[in-house]
Amino acid sequence: MSIRLENVGIAVRDLDEAIAFFTDLGLTLLGRDTVQGEWADTAVGLDGNHADIAMLQTPDGAGRIELFQNRHPTMIETEPTLPHQIGMHRVAFEVDDLEQALAVAARHGCHPLRGVANYEGVYALTYVRGPSGIIVMFAQKLGA
DSSP states (O other): OOOOOOOEEEEOSOHHHHHHHHHHHTOEEEEEEEEESHHHHHHHTOTTOEEEEEEEEOTTSSOEEEEEEEEESOOOOOOOOOTTSSSOOOEEEEOSOHHHHHHHHHHTTOOBSSOOEEETTTEEEEEEEOGGGOEEEEEEESOO
16 A cells, blocks of 8 residues: 555635745645535535635645635634644644745744744754644754
């Protein structure tokens, strides 16, 4: 059996805001759609599932994020995930210019949770709180 990661799905409260954030970082919007019907109910496990979706791809073509905003059932607001909670945690990107990535994030009102860390001289990395409370990690290889 072969297996590869297709995408990571992220529920957002404002699809346009989230698309703007990720495309500003350099991801490409591959397309948008609205999904509903029996197949969507079955796949997702929700009766009457109706959502607007957007698929974005990293510049290298290796990673994709599917953003979605439900029309039905109504989205349930939750507290943003904390770094020590169990569950889906974050989306991480390796960047070649951490300062530039942080400047882009700041344009969207997103700033490091605490600061920029140096991981054993290998990476400079930080977490920011992105749109809809998504934790986004940026890591830049050091000395490369």
